[in-house]
Amino acid sequence: MPALIRRQAQGHPERRRVEGRLSAVLAMALLLCGPTARAQQAAHQHDQAPVPWQWSVEGAAFAGYNYQWRKFTDFDEIESQNWWMTTLQKSFGVSDLNLVAMFSLEPFTLRDIGSPQVFQTGETFNGAPLIDYQHPHDLIMNLGGVYSHTVRSSMVSVAAYAVGPAPLGPPVFMHRASAIENPQAPLSHHHLDASHITPGVVSIGVEKNGFEVEAGAFHGREPDENRLDLDTAALDSYAIRASWADGPWSFQISGGHLKTPETTSPYNQDRLTASASFFKGDEGHAIAWTAAFGQNREVFGNLEAYLFEVTRRSGNNTLYGRAESVAKDILDAGFHPIGVAHTHRQSQIGAITGGYIRDFAAPAWGTFGIGGDITVYYVPDNLSESYGSPVSFHVFVRYRGRTGARLQHVH
Amino acid sequence: MLRTLCLFIVLMAVAACSGGTTATSPTPPVSTPSPSPVPAPAPSGAPTITITANGMTPLDITVEVGQHVTFVNNDVRSHDVVGGVDPANPDCPEILQAGFLSAGQRRDTGVFTTARTCNYHDHTALGVPAFSGRIIIR
Numbered sequence: 072m073p074a075l076i077r078r079q080a081q082g083h084p085e086r087r088r089v090e091g092r093l094s095a096v097l098a099m100a101l102l103l104c105g106p107t108a109r110a111q112q113a114a115h116q117h118d119q120a121p122v123p124w125q126w127s128v129e130g131a132a133f134a135g136y137n138y139q140w141r142k143f144t145d146f147d148e149i150e151s152q153n154w155w156m157t158t159l160q161k162s163f164g165v166s167d168l169n170l171v172a173m174f175s176l177e178p179f180t181l182r183d184i185g186s187p188q189v190f191q192t193g194e195t196f197n198g199a200p201l202i203d204y205q206h207p208h209d210l211i212m213n214l215g216g217v218y219s220h221t222v223r224s225s226m227v228s229v230a231a232y233a234v235g236p237a238p239l240g241p242p243v244f245m246h247r248a249s250a251i252e253n254p255q256a257p258l259s260h261h262h263l264d265a266s267h268i269t270p271g272v273v274s275i276g277v278e279k280n281g282f283e284v285e286a287g288a289f290h291g292r293e294p295d296e297n298r299l300d301l302d303t304a305a306l307d308s309y310a311i312r313a314s315w316a317d318g319p320w321s322f323q324i325s326g327g328h329l330k331t332p333e334t335t336s337p338y339n340q341d342r343l344t345a346s347a348s349f350f351k352g353d354e355g356h357a358i359a360w361t362a363a364f365g366q367n368r369e370v371f372g373n374l375e376a377y378l379f380e381v382t383r384r385s386g387n388n389t390l391y392g393r394a395e396s397v398a399k400d401i402l403d404a405g406f407h408p409i410g411v412a413h414t415h416r417q418s419q420i421g422a423i424t425g426g427y428i429r430d431f432a433a434p435a436w437g438t439f440g441i442g443g444d445i446t447v448y449y450v451p452d453n454l455s456e457s458y459g460s461p462v463s464f465h466v467f468v469r470y471r472g473r474t475g476a477r478l479q480h481v482h
Numbered sequence: 483m484l485r486t487l488c489l490f491i492v493l494m495a496v497a498a499c500s501g502g503t504t505a506t507s508p509t510p511p512v513s514t515p516s517p518s519p520v521p522a523p524a525p526s527g528a529p530t531i532t533i534t535a536n537g538m539t540p541l542d543i544t545v546e547v548g549q550h551v552t553f554v555n556n557d558v559r560s561h562d563v564v565g566g567v568d569p570a571n572p573d574c575p576e577i578l579q580a581g582f583l584s585a586g587q588r589r590d591t592g593v594f595t596t597a598r599t600c601n602y603h604d605h606t607a608l609g610v611p612a613f614s615g616r617i618i619i620r
Binding site for chain 2: 141142143146196197198200201202203204402403404405406457
C-alpha cells in the first residue's frame with residue numbers, strides 16, 4: 072500500500088475517531104472512490120504550512136431494484152439508500168476540533184415504511200413495530216463535533232452530538248469496510264450498531280498506543296417516525312467501549328444500558344457486542360472482513376446475533392458477502408404494557424448474501440459501479456408456515472465519492 | 483412522483499457535492515413503488531375478517547358453534563391476531579391459532595365449540611380501535 076494512501080487512510084487520530092475509529096474504513100473508501108482524494112492529497116504534499124481549516128465531503132448512493140420473493144406475496148421496489156458526511160477540521164497544535172454533519176435522503180428515496188427486507192426488524196411505522204422492512208434513516212444522521220487533545224503519547228477526546236453515534240458496537244455497517252458495498256442493512260443491525268443515530272450523545276475517550284476506552288451518555292430511545300426532525304430528550308442511557316487497533320486488525324468490545332429503546336415496550340435493554348475486523352490492501356486489491364457478536368438482554372429474553380461479512384476488491388471488480396445468524400422475536404413483536412413481560416418465542420434466522428459490483432466509470436469526482444446480490448435464508452420451524460423459503464435480490468447502480476480541500480490555500 | 487424525482491436526484495446531488503462538473507452519471511431506474519400483496523380470496527360463505535392498513539373488516543363477526551373464522555392479511559406488513567383485550571390475559575385460545583400473519587397470509591382460528599363472545603386484537607396495534615373486535619359465537 073503506498074505510503075501516501077496509508078497516511079490518508081489512517082489520517083489523524085482524531086479523524087479516525089470521527090469516521091468510526093477504523094482506518095480501514097476510509098482506506099477502503101479511498102480505494103473505491105477513484106483518484107479524487109488521492110490527487111488532491113498529492114497536489115498538496117508540498118504544502119507543509121499549517122492550515123486553519125480543512126473540509127471534506129464523502130458519500131455513497133445506491134439506486135436500484137429490490138425484489139423480495141416471499142411465500143404469500145412478493146415485494147418489489149425501486150429505491151435508493153444513500154448518505155453524505157461532511158467534516159470540518161481545525162488544528163490547534165496539539166489539539167484538534169472536528170465538526171461533523173451526516174445526511175441521508177432516504178426519507179424521500181425509500182417508502183415511509185422503509186425498504187422491504189424479509190426478517191428485518193427495528194423501529195416502528197404508524198405506531199406498529201416494523202417487521203420485514205428496514206426503516207429509512209433520518210435526514211440528519213449525525214450533527215456534532217469532537218475535540219481532542221494530545222498529552223504526550225495519549226489523546227483525550229470529548230464528543231458532543233445533537234445526533235450521533237453512541238460508544239456502543241462496531242462501526243456502523245455503512246462505514247464498515249467489509250460492508251460498504253452492500254446496500255442492505257444487516258439483520259443484526261439492532262443487535263450491533265443501531266446506536267449510530269442516537270439523539271443526544273456526550274462521550275469521552277482516552278487513546279494510547281492504539282488502545283482506546285470510551286464512555287458516554289445518550290438518549291436510549293430509537294429515532295421516531297418523523298425522519299425530518301431532530302429528536303431531543305434526556306441523556307438516560309450509557310455505554311462503554313474498549314477498542315484496539317494494530318496494523319490491519321481492529322477489535323472492540325462494548326456494553327450499554329438503553330432506557331426503553333423501543334416505543335412498543337416500556338422495558339429497558341442491555342446490549343453487549345464484540346467484533347474483530349481485518350483490512351489489508353492497496354489500490355488494486357483489498358480485502359476486509361468483520362466478525363461480530365451482539366446480544367440484546369431484555370425482560371422478554373436474550374436475543375443473540377452472529378455476523379460475518381467480507382468484501383474483496385480486485386481492480387474494477389468487487390465481491391461481497393455476509394452470513395448472519397440472528398435471534399428475532401417476530402412472533403411476539405408488539406406492544407407490552409407495564410406488567411406484561413412474558414418470555415418471547417425466539418426465531419433463530421439465518422441469512423447468506425453474495426454480491427458483485429463492477430466499476431464502469433471513474434470520473435474525477437467518484438466511482439460508479441453496477442452490481443447485484445442475492446440473499447437466501449434459513450427459516451426456523453416456527454416461522455416456516457408464514458415465510459416459506461424467501462429469497463431476496465438487488466440490482467443497483469452505486470456511486471461513491473469523496474473530496475476535500477483546505478479553506479485557505481497557502482503556498 | 484416526489485420519490486421518483488428524489489431517486490433521480492440522489493446521484494446528481496452526490497456528484498454536485500463532490501464538485502463534479504463533467505461526465506455522465508447513470509440514471510437510476512425509476513418507477514412507482516409497487517409492494518404488491520395479492521389478496522387471497524376467501525371461500526364463499528366462510529366467516530372472514532380481512533386485515534388492511536386501515537384495520538379489521540368487519541370488526542365484529544357472528545358465527546355458529548362449530549365454525550371457525552378466517553383472518554386474511556391484505557396489508558403490506560404482518561399482523562398478529564390475539565384473543566382477548568388484555569395481552570397479559572389472552573382469551574379464547576382458538577383465536578391464537580390465527581396468530582401471526584405475514585403479508586398476504588390467511589389462517590383460520592380454531593373451531594369455536596361453545597357459545598360466547600370472544601374479544602380479539604392485533605398485538606402489533608394494541609389499543610387501536612380499528613384493530614380490535616369481537617367474535618360472537620351462538
